[in-house]
Amino acid sequence: MELAVVWSVLVAQTMLALAMAFALYRMARGPRAQDRILGLDTLYINAMLMLITFGIRTANTVYFETALIIAVIGFASSIALAKFLMRGEVIE
Amino acid sequence: MSHLTDLPPWAALLVCGLMLVGAATTLIGSLGLLRLPDFYARLHAPTIATSGGTILLCLASILCFAVLQSRWVFHEVLIIFFVTVTTPVTLMLLGQATLYRDRFEEQQGVPRKQKPAPGEE
Structure with missing residues (x-):
């Protein structure tokens, strides 16, 4: 059964890489x-x-x-960017 | 050979299923981010990726290491908690900022702000 887990990890990683490529495209080309x-x-x-x-x-x-650190720090960065869009400055 | 050899077959099959379904959910969410026509529609797509995909993949990991009893599964529980709590906050704030910008630029198709009734002020 080890082989099944290894292969499904590979397939899952391929799907996640494709998803990352889609998100990267939206980040590079997003209209606004x-x-x-x-x-x-x-x-x-x-x-x-x-x-x-x-x-x-x-x-x-x-x-x-x-993964835990990325989950926490990514949230802070997204909040800061959204606040920058709204106000034009991060820290008031 | 590795730690996965010790996994019993039922747990291995469940881990495979959860992992594949989680990755497919993430892929569908990112595809929505790529394909949907409008920003307000696009705002909905990654939520399925973040909540569904994260919960399913963390469940696969929790199951794997809980059956093996090789390490603590505290990280996965914390990741599920943080992502579930923070994603709605982020996307709501982003939607609010976009609405503010669109109103400021007076774009078409954006709901206008309610005018205050004459009695109050």
């Missing part, structure tokens, strides 16, 4: 600034999921800690 921020938000979530699949494959705790 809010589209780019949405693309960045999706991109970091997809990268976090990719790290979790790496963690399942290797059973290394470092991957999960990295």
